[in-house]
Amino acid sequence: xxxxxxxxxxxxxxxxxxxxxxxxxxxxxxxxxxxxxxxxxxxxxxxxxxxxxxxxxxxxxxxxxxxxxxxxxxxxxxxxxxxxxxxxxxxxxxxxxxxxxxxxxxxxxxxxxxxxxxxxxxxxxxxxxxxxxxxxxxxxxxxxxxxxxxxxxxxxxxxxxxxxxxxxxxxxxxxxxxxxxxxxxxxxxxxxxxxxxxxxxxxxxxxxxxxxxxxxxxxxxxxxxxxxxxxxxxxxxxxxxxxxxxxxxxxxxx
Numbered sequence: 001x002x003x004x005x006x007x008x009x010x011x012x013x014x015x016x017x018x019x020x021x022x023x024x025x026x027x028x029x030x031x032x033x034x035x036x037x038x039x040x041x042x043x044x045x046x047x048x049x050x051x052x053x054x055x056x057x058x059x060x061x062x063x064x065x066x067x068x069x070x071x072x073x074x075x076x077x078x079x080x081x082x083x084x085x086x087x088x089x090x091x092x093x094x095x096x097x098x099x100x101x102x103x104x105x106x107x108x109x110x111x112x113x114x115x116x117x118x119x120x121x122x123x124x125x126x127x128x129x130x131x132x133x134x135x136x137x138x139x140x141x142x143x144x145x146x147x148x149x150x151x152x153x154x155x156x157x158x159x160x161x162x163x164x165x166x167x168x169x170x171x172x173x174x175x176x177x178x179x180x181x182x183x184x185x186x187x188x189x190x191x192x193x194x195x196x197x198x199x200x201x202x203x204x205x206x207x208x209x210x211x212x213x214x215x216x217x218x219x220x221x222x223x224x225x226x227x228x229x230x231x232x233x234x235x236x237x238x239x240x241x242x243x244x245x246x247x248x249x250x251x252x253x254x
Contacts, residue, residue, distance in 0.1 A: 003068065003077060003079070004065060004068045004069070004072070004079060004084070004085070004088050005084070005088065007060060007065065007068050008065075008088045008089075010057060010060040010061070011060065011061065011235065011236075011237070013057065013061075013245070014061045014237055014242060014244045014245075015234075015235075015242065016245045017245065018245060019245055019246045019247070019248055020057075020245050020246070020247045020248065021248045021249075021250065022051075022053045022054075022247065022248070022249050022250070023250045023252055024051075024053065024249065024250070024251050024252065025251075025252045051249045053247075053249055054247045054249060057247065058244075061237040061244060062237050063237070064115045064116060064118060064119050064124070064236050065085075065088070065089065065111070065112075065115040066112045066115050066116045066124070066126055066128075066201070067126050067127070067128050069085075069108055069111050069112040069115060070108075070112055070126070070128050070132050071128070071129075072108055073105060073108040073109060073112070073132040073135065074128075074129050074131040074132050075131070076129065082104065082107065082108060083096075083100050083107075085111050086100075089111075089114075089115065089118075089235075091118070091228055091231050091232045091235055092111075092114055092115075092118070092232070094217075094221065094224075094225070095114065095211070095212065095215065095217065095221075095225065096111065096114075098215040098216075098217055099111070099211075099215055101215070102138075102139055102215075103137075103138050103139075105132075105135050105136065105137050105138075105140075106137050106138055106139045106140050109132065109137065109140055109174070110140070110211060110214075113174070113181060113182055113203065113207060113211065114208070114211065115236075116182075116201055116203060117203055117207060117208055118232035118233060118235070118236050119233065119236050119238070120233055120238050120240070122202060122203045122205065123200060123201070123202050123203075124200075124201050125198060125199065125200050125201070126198070126199050126201060127198050127199075128199060130170070130172075130184075130186060130199065133170075133172045133184065139176060139214060140174060140175065140176055140181070141174075141175050141176075142172050142173065142174055142175075143172070143173045143175065144170060144171065144172045144173075145170070145171050146169065146170050146171075169185070169186065169187075170184075170185070170186035171183065171184075171185055171186075172184040172185075172186070176210055176211075176213075176214050179204075179206075179210045180204050181203070181204050181207045181210055181211070182201060182202060182203050182204060182207060183201075183202045184199045184200070184201055184202075185199065185200045185202070186198070186199055187199070187200065208222070208225065208226075209222060212225070
């Protein structure tokens with residue numbers, strides 16, 4: 001998992017007006033799956049986007065900061081000062097400065113919600129561990145329930161015959177007072193593949209306004225926030241707003 005500062009540096013590359021040139025050595029970032037081109041010492045321009053570096057970079061460009069933020073919230077990733085997000089996400093700086101009054105868990109979950117809202121659409125999917133749904137919060141709260149449960153035989157995955165009890169179709173609703181800000185739905189389908197739940201995050205239509213109310217920010221601040229929507233979407237890599245630079249990948253043989 002990328003740390004937020006490294007992730008932000010990759011995001012900034014998206015807005016570089018010049019061609020990006022990556023020079024790899026001994027296969028670092030230059031590998032092309034199921035291809036012998038790299039071993040021939042030449043990567044044709046038509047295959048630059050197929051290299052591992054280009055794929056990783058474009059994946060970062062198309063992603064937001066929700067997963068890195070929630071990994072910090074889960075304790076899987078460390079960050080010296082979590083309040084650095086006002087620098088990492090400058091288009092959210094005003095609201096994130098106000099959010100620093102919140103306790104750690106509330107602050108990070110608020111950052112995650114605002115980061116997700118900075119993308120096009122109100123529904124996004126994330127591969128993330130769900131430990132954050134069981135953490136204590138002071139301003140926010142999460143109500144959780146499980147729609148159904150079943151036994152799952154792990155013999156195919158572990159070559160043993162024991163069973164584990166797994167939960168399917170978890171529903172987690174994020175509230176501030178009586179206002180629902182978001183819903184997280186856990187899908188068991190990806191659990192068997194990589195042991196990491198996949199969540200669908202659905203944001204309430206008025207989530208941002210409720211966050212501003214929670215932080216006691218006035219209507220003028222919210223109006224200025226709304227005006228900068230395209231700026232936030234462009235930073236997050238909306239293909240309708242930013243195309244991104246060309247990528248060139250070179251392999252050094254010595």
